[in-house]
Amino acid sequence: HSDYAKINLNSNQADFSNFFFSNNNLEVWFQSKTSHLNDKVFESKISAVSSCNVEDPDWEIRFSKGWLNRETNFVHLYNARLYVKNTPVFYLPYFGFSADTHRQSGLLIPKIVLKSSEGLYYEQPIYIATQENWDLELDPQIRTNRGFGLYSTLRFLDSPYSTGELNFGAFRENSSYFHDENLKNQTHYGIELKYSRDDLIKSLLSDNFQEGLWIDATYLNDVDYLNLGSRDYRDLNSLVTSKINYFLADENNFYGAYARYYIDTSKLNNNTTLQEYPSFQYHRFLNNLFDERLRYSFDASFHNFYRP
Numbered sequence: 001h002s003d004y005a006k007i008n009l010n011s012n013q014a015d016f017s018n019f020f021f022s023n024n025n026l027e028v029w030f031q032s033k034t035s036h037l038n039d040k041v042f043e044s045k046i047s048a049v050s051s052c053n054v055e056d057p058d059w060e061i062r063f064s065k066g067w068l069n070r071e072t073n074f075v076h077l078y079n080a081r082l083y084v085k086n087t088p089v090f091y092l093p094y095f096g097f098s099a100d101t102h103r104q105s106g107l108l109i110p111k112i113v114l115k116s117s118e119g120l121y122y123e124q125p126i127y128i129a130t131q132e133n134w135d136l137e138l139d140p141q142i143r144t145n146r147g148f149g150l151y152s153t154l155r156f157l158d159s160p161y162s163t164g165e166l167n168f169g170a171f172r173e174n175s176s177y178f179h180d181e182n183l184k185n186q187t188h189y190g191i192e193l194k195y196s197r198d199d200l201i202k203s204l205l206s207d208n209f210q211e212g213l214w215i216d217a218t219y220l221n222d223v224d225y226l227n228l229g230s231r232d233y234r235d236l237n238s239l240v241t242s243k244i245n246y247f248l249a250d251e252n253n254f255y256g257a258y259a260r261y262y263i264d265t266s267k268l269n270n271n272t273t274l275q276e277y278p279s280f281q282y283h284r285f286l287n288n289l290f291d292e293r294l295r296y297s298f299d300a301s302f303h304n305f306y307r308p
Contacts, residue, residue: 013038027051043067059084063095073100103129108137111230119145123230133157139169139230147173149188151229162197171228184268188228190220202248210249217242223265238266244277256281271308279303 004017014037022029033046044067050060064079075097082090098104108125115121123141134156142148149171156164170189178186195215202211218240220226226236242261247254259277263270284298 011038019044022054029054040070041067042070068099073098075099103127103135105129115143117145118143141171141228141230145174146177147171149228159197159199161199162195164193164195166194167192167229167231169225169229171225183224184222185224188220188222188225190218190225192218206250208250210247212245212247214245215243217244217261218263220263220265239264252285252287254281254283254285256283274305274307276303276305 001020002016002018005014006016007014016032016035016037018031018033019035020029020031028049028051030044030049031047032044035042035044035047037043043065045065047066048060048062050057052058052060060083061077062081062083063077066075066077068075077095078093080092080095081088105128106126108127110125111121111123113121121141121143123139126138126140127135128138129135134154136155137153139151139153140149141151149169151169151171152167154166156166158164168189168191170187173183173186173188175186177183193215195213197213198211200211200213202209219242220240223236223238223240226240240263242259242263244259245256246258247256249255258279258281260279261275261277262273264273267273279302281301282299284296286295286297288295
């Protein structure tokens with residue numbers, strides 16, 4: 001909506017007075033005193049934007065001048081003021097941000113920490129997203145008194161029915177830190193896979209089947225691989241467990257196959273650690289016999305425990 005609009009179809013330019021625009025999908029509205037549009041930019045003066053009620057917004061951002069680069073989808077705002085009701089609570093002489101909702105490769109926010117025993121800790125995440133079905137985050141880090149390392153996270157979709165995440169990395173200790181702390185390994189490394197899929201063979205069977213594959217697997221040479229990563233492991237302990245679960249079921253039967261693999265990082269090697277795989281399960285859901293005079297269900301399972 002606009003009180004006045006002048007549009008030049010030959011040059012694809014337009015000028016508006018008292019312009020108002022609302023996007024129902026984004027639930028946001030925009031209004032300006034004057035606006036100008038061409039192939040490259042959209043400019044406005046004495047403007048406001050908000051996602052609240054138009055008549056009485058709980059908050060809005062007002063700015064004296066702003067423009068959107070239509071080629072890069074980057075927004076520039078000048079003299080931006082955040083209002084809560086009619087009270088200004090925050091002011092920025094300049095505020096810029098990207099309005100592009102597509103993933104883009106680039107640098108993420110770095111982490112800088114000063115630690116007494118490890119010196120300066122600096123991590124610079126690098127984000128790579130060149131395809132729609134995967135992205136990669138590289139997290140190189142340096143600890144000036146301890147060493148350096150590289151961790152990474154690959155997220156992927158390999159089918160319409162699945163999702164996965166692969167984490168891998170390594171950290172190399174300085175020789176002095178390795179000997180002073182009497183560490184188990186000078187290089188800590190590992191790999192982790194999280195994967196889920198709900199259609200392997202289900203599409204070849206009847207529609208009443210359900211199916212699921214879930215993998216949460218970890219291989220590492222010691223627990224410091226986890227300690228030195230940037231992710232939060234709240235339940236971290238010396239026994240690292242890898243799990244594979246699979247099931248196939250219809251309205252009457254349930255079939256399951258499972259595996260557990262344990263790495264005890266408190267030991268020098270894993271030769272004496274008890275392992276549990278494979279395991280199988282069959283369950284018959286509650287059913288009737290003899291014209292519903294007898295109701296029954298059945299469950300059987302097999303577990304294989306061994307030490308290498």
